[in-house]
Amino acid sequence: MQKIAITINGSRYEFEVDNKLAKFIIDDLTNADLAFNQDNKTDKLLKAYLRLAKQVSEQERQIDTIISKIEDMNK
Numbered sequence: 001m002q003k004i005a006i007t008i009n010g011s012r013y014e015f016e017v018d019n020k021l022a023k024f025i026i027d028d029l030t031n032a033d034l035a036f037n038q039d040n041k042t043d044k045l046l047k048a049y050l051r052l053a054k055q056v057s058e059q060e061r062q063i064d065t066i067i068s069k070i071e072d073m074n075k
Contacts, residue, residue, distance in 0.1 A: 001016050001017065001018055001019070002016065002018070002019050002022035002024055003015070003016045003018060004016075004017065004022055004026065004036075005036065006029065006034065006036055006040065007038070007039045007040060008039070008040050008041075008042060009039065009040075009042055018042035018053055026032060028048065028052065029048060029070065032047060032051060034047060064069060
């Protein structure tokens with residue numbers, strides 16, 4: 001388990017997650033230009049969330065396409 005702490009608009013949030021998820025979170029938030037050693041604005045957090053939401057939406061669409069192709073093969 002790994003602790004992660006981030007400050008958003010003056011409020012510090014700390015949470016503990018498994019190491020693999022921690023690496024993903026740290027990499028993703030770093031790529032979204034959020035800093036772990038200083039205060040961050042809420043717009044950066046919102047942009048990071050929207051970027052992830054877009055990725056999830058695209059992955060769900062790809063999964064649906066694959067499922068459809070498998071179903072067509074089984075007909």
